[in-house]
Amino acid sequence: MLPEHGTLSRYANQKCRCDPCKQANTAYHRARNNGGVITVYRIVLDIPIDGGHREVVDFESVSERQARKELRRVERWYANSDVLVRFEEVETAPGG
Numbered sequence: 001m002l003p004e005h006g007t008l009s010r011y012a013n014q015k016c017r018c019d020p021c022k023q024a025n026t027a028y029h030r031a032r033n034n035g036g037v038i039t040v041y042r043i044v045l046d047i048p049i050d051g052g053h054r055e056v057v058d059f060e061s062v063s064e065r066q067a068r069k070e071l072r073r074v075e076r077w078y079a080n081s082d083v084l085v086r087f088e089e090v091e092t093a094p095g096g
């Protein structure tokens with residue numbers, strides 16, 4: 001399976017040049033020149049299993065627009081289930 005659009009991996013390895021992938025590449029290089037900090041937007045699925053909860057990251061992107069678009073899709077998908085969908089902004093440092 002290909003990495004999602006809006007990821008550095010998709011840009012660098014699959015040579016995708018769509019807007020979200022270009023943004024990912026730009027954000028990565030900006031971060032490298034700026035203390036190594038990058039903001040990642042992620043959708044976390046909180047899935048109840050056996051009375052407990054298990055968190056699964058469903059989507060991760062440096063493009064907020066792409067992430068929010070995906071969020072709307074995921075929220076519709078899980079609207080009538082007991083899966084909780086959370087949206088997070090995480091500051092992180094890309095590897096390398």
Ligand SMILES: [Zn+2]
Pocket residue numbers: 004005006010016017018019020021
């Ligand atoms: Zn792309």
